[in-house]
Amino acid sequence: MLIPEIFRSSYTGEEYRLYHHPSGLDIMIMKLEGFRTVEALFGTKYGSVNNCFRTLDTGDFIRVPDGIAHYLEHKLFENEECGVFELYAATGATANAFTSFDVTAYTFSTSSDYREPLRILLDFVQKPYFTEENVEKERGIIAQEIKMSEDSPSRALFFELLNCLYKEHPIKIDIAGSVESIQEITPELLYKCYDTFYNLNNMALAIAGNIDDETVLAICDECLKPAEDKRLEIRFPDEPAEVARPRSDIKREIGVPMFSLGFKCPPLSGSELQKTSIAAEMMLKLMFGQMSPWHKRVFEQGLINSTFGTEVFSSDVGVFAIILTGESKDPDAVYQSIIEEIEACRSRDIDERLFNAMKKSGYAGEVQKYNIVSECADSMMFGYMLGSNCFDTLEVLSGLTTDDIKRTMELLDPQRSSFCTVSSDIQQNAK
Amino acid sequence: MSVVYKKEVLDNGLVSAEVYDDKFKTFRIIVRMIVPLDKERVPLSMLALDILTMSNRKYPEREDFVLALTELYNGGINSGGMILGDCYVHSVSMSCLCDEYTIGKEKISDKAADMLLDTLFDPLLEDGHFSQKYFEICRGEMLDDIAAMINNKRRYAALLSKKHIYEGEPNSISPFDYKELIENTTVEAVTEAYRKLLSSAYYIVSVTGGSSGSEAGSKIREKIKALERRPVFNGKFRSPSPLKKEVRFAEAETEAKQAQLIMAYKPENYNEYSSKLFATMLGSYPMSKLFMNVREKLSLCYYCDAVISDVKATVIISSGLDIGNLDKARAEINKQIEALANGDFTDEELNAAKLHLADAYLSNYDSKMDIETWYFYQFIRGSSDSPEDKGGKIMALTRQDVMDAARSYKLDTVFVMKPGNGGE
DSSP states (O other): OOOOEEEEOTTTOOEEEEEEOTTSOEEEEEEOTTOOOEEEEEEESOOTTOOEEEOTTTOSOEEOOTTHHHHHHHHTTBOSSSBHHHHHHTTTOEEEEEEOSSOEEEEEEESSOOHHHHHHHHHHHTOOOOOHHHHHHHHHHHHHHHHHHHTOHHHHHHHHHHHHHOSSOGGGSOTTOOTTGGGGOOHHHHHHHHHHHOOGGGEEEEEEESOOHHHHHHHHHHHOOOOOOOOOEEOOOOOOSSOSOSEEEEEOOOSSOEEEEEEEOOOOOHHHHHHHHHHHHHHHHHHHSTTSHHHHHHHHTTSOOTTOEEEEEEETTTEEEEEEEEEOSOHHHHHHHHHHHHHHHHTSOOOHHHHHHHHHHHHHHHHHHTTOHHHHHHHHHHHHHTTSOTTHHHHHHHHOOHHHHHHHHTTOOGGGEEEEEEEOSSOOOOO | OOOEEEEEEEETTEEEEEEEOTTOSEEEEEEEEEEEOOTTTHHHHHHHHHHHTTOOSSSOSHHHHHHHHHHTTSOEEEEEEEEETTEEEEEEEEEEEOGGGSGGGOOOHHHHHHHHHHHHHSOOEETTEEOHHHHHHHHHHHHHHHHGGGGSHHHHHHHHHHHHHTTTSGGGOOGGGSHHHHHHOOHHHHHHHHHHHHHHOEEEEEEEESGGGHHHHHHHHHHHHTSOOOOOOOOOOOOOOOOOSSOEEEEEEESOSSEEEEEEEEESSOOHHHHHHHHHHHHSSTTSHHIIIIIIITOOEEEEEEEEETTTTEEEEEEEEOGGGHHHHHHHHHHHHHHHHTTOSOHHHHHHHHHHHHHHHHHGGGOHHHHHHHHHHHHHTTOOOOHHHHHHHHHTOOHHHHHHHHHHEEEEEEEEEEEOSSOO
């Protein structure tokens, strides 16, 4: 009988258990009373940025084509006998998957019996089947997915900003790669990446909803094949503190010009990454959120509209950036006002009432998560991937002080920022 | 506690719906105001509701309004709307943490109800009209939204295609049609549209989630009951779109890499359940004919979906692909519809689609928004079917039902948005 680590929220009473399975896989289980659905994620610490690595098998470091993690995610849905969707379809469960910069995960959701869908999930992810023919077939589908993304101006803006902020880091490469880069992907390379990253020691299972631990663990015992630790090493290029380019303007057929301002911050990891991310998010809301004097001014001047938003873009793969983005008929005027506001805020005290309201809001946001089965499974998985548990956010949030917020303002260094815009050459006449 | 659903017709044009389930830690109140789809009036009412969610008489400045909501544990008030058949459904909703989950069990549900009431019925007025400042801001926002619709090519193509699919029907209205009206309107006209909306709408007040929203819901209903109202809507929600005598072919151009293909099919005879199962087997999930053939077998696209609009009885297929593959895709889509009409599908395919739908129906119970929307759609159909009831009806369908539905659907419109620059 495995003894779990138990995590419990002192605020909401929710709890989940983490089991270290002998196969090497870590399993997180959250039972949610009264819910009918079950959501599961089987994930690996492998995303688009992991393009240079070595293991005992590869010997030297190897560099793989851009977009291969995403390609691999597509290809796992085909096994030797049939397509994986066919197997799920017989159960009524809905299956999906995603690849991010640093995680790939396979999911299912069901309101019926979850045992067979769980077996299918554990089985197909451990059973790759790549042939010349089926890899070739996927190229057209993924090329269309890439072209669909290329037609999105907001995605173009996002990756243009990352290319301006980062000189070397693979974070600047589109997760799906390019139509050209995916031409280099072969079954052999897919197997190499699979064997490296789809090792149970590098993976986790998160499952939430109408479940019980005994059943989940029994299915895991039945389906998981113990994995040998291959001593994975990942290499990232040295990234300078300076940005690659401070400014870029691109053209697309769009209705209202878009802008994105990014601040490149020193990379962090572990609990420092988590605390700084949460504090920086609150700092951004205090300085630039709907209740801030800055927002009132530029919103009422018509310089920004409701699409304006802020984001802390961070990961423990050496990336930490603060992003402000939106639409404006005069992006340069918005840029100027943001830079002036940063300067002005350094000598201004933080509004205590606003700060306390933000904490309440953050608390409510966390409590609301446990209304939604999929968010519970996601939170366990993403917390795990960052080396924390999913209730840590609430703990960190409740302990934040105005001094913590003040410190994160130092991250907004205009000397380490990039500003990108997208505008149209074409006079827009709505049809 | 199990799910409690209660529906009650309270008054002329006022319906109450409540779905309580205490597994939820939040509750949501949504006030729907339904009016005929009048293209001169509806856009002004939409703008009016946007203005309402900026401030009110008690909190005349937007940042104070937002701060008050944030102090109510991130309570949110939002306006929205949708075309439903030949009517328009305006909505203002509020979500709030249940009292028992606030720090120190602070009672906030009554304050949240007051906030929603003030937002709807006690706006900030200057000389009897909405604030000029928020009128200008919201009008600018709406015009920006319309201009930005070109950014999302799939959505843009869908909007343009509606003009052809539903030609001559109220449902063909798109935001591009009322851009000029919004540009030229005045604060007086928008205030008048708001007053008219309050007095003429058919109201549905729904409360869903944890039961601490119950008292808040009562407060809202009582206030609406006391309004002087003359509902003009006749309650006819469904308006099946007639099949054209000849297939309409239309196209547009945009700067893009991909072409957008949209094909609309309309039935000679419509049956809610068999049409739904037909659309699912055709293109609504990863085991569907279109997914398995247009995408997986021919590798023509990333998506090729079929979606059914129950109120319009229309199946719409959409796909993004290289312009050179359009004919190939169209031929394959037609081939797959024929396959369903001829019974060229396995029992496994039939059962999988049924299970998929029945499972998806049950999942509505785990989202307070989804279960509320579920019962709203039952209401407009004149039914109170639970997800289990509806799943049972789907499971009872036969192979012949799917074949009959597939045979009944005829091609009505083909719309193509071609890449004008840089496409492949």
